Amino acid sequence: MGKAFSRVKTPFKNFDLENRAHKIISRDKPTPAPRYEKDQNEYERVMKEYPKVYEESLQKNLSLDKRLKQVFVVSEDADTMNIKQSNPNRPLPTDRRQVQSFLYGVKVPDKIPLGKATLGSVLEFLSLHQGNPVKYNAKNISEKYNLAEDTVSNILKYFKVFQVYIPVERNPKAKFAGPSIPQIKVIKPIIKELPSDSSKDKS
Incomplete structure (x- = not known):
């Protein structure tokens, strides 16, 4: 749908294109954008106070226009044939290989x-x-x-x-940091026993 619409729109878009372009180019001064209200009031005040300056600004300055037509730019290509020769006392490096790593x-x-x-x-x-x-x-x-x-x-x-x-020894065996002879003490727990029945009979 978009391609068909563009095909229909293109002839109307290009109709009388050259004449319209010449009209826009031949205009002396383009239409300025609308000003803000404050700027418009200031512009009108300047027109009233300095009407002569305003009239001069609307006229084309022929002397300046003539000087502008005399200004032109000359472009010259670089002289590729006249290449600066390298200094034989300080030759540029020709080896483009990666620099090898040094010992230190x-x-x-x-x-x-x-x-x-x-x-x-x-x-x-x-x-x-x-x-x-x-x-x-x-x-x-x-x-x-x-x-x-x-x-x-x-x-x-x-x-x-x-x-x-x-170290001289490789993979030495781990040594125990404690005493060489282990000291084991067995403490018998003290348990409080109830008196037997025979002791009750005696009493």
């Missing part, structure tokens, strides 16, 4: 400056110092890793490597 969460630099150490090197000499503090003291470590002796001393003082202690 960060990539180890290729060049390590003097006076610096990687996280792996620090963990290494910390573990060596904990195993043998006499042999691997701050002086020997600073000479081996090219570090300041004061810095190495502070690292050995304030940082330690976690150690895991594994």
Whole structure:
């Protein structure tokens, strides 16, 4: 039903469409929406007090209209042929694969400056110092890793490597925390007995 109704309505809707469109376009000023009562009163007051300004607002300003016709926008496409070349000293990455996970969460630099150490090197000499503090003291470590002796001393003082202690016995049997020899005391309950009949006869 809806399709049939739309087919009947379309010819009437498009009847004389071009002429109606030209009439609307050729209008100098569109019909304004109705104003509120307060705005309408203010508008009438301005018309009475400043009639000259009101008449000028109704006329078309030819100079402004002429300037407006001279305004135009020029659109230019981007020059796709002139592509900016990359800096050979700082080339952009070409490998788009996923970055592999590193041992300590960060990539180890290729060049390590003097006076610096990687996280792996620090963990290494910390573990060596904990195993043998006499042999691997701050002086020997600073000479081996090219570090300041004061810095190495502070690292050995304030940082330690976690150690895991594994018990020698696996799955030991549970032990009773109480005394080895149990002490059992049997207490005979005291029951109050009634006197027998023989005791009554004697009395």
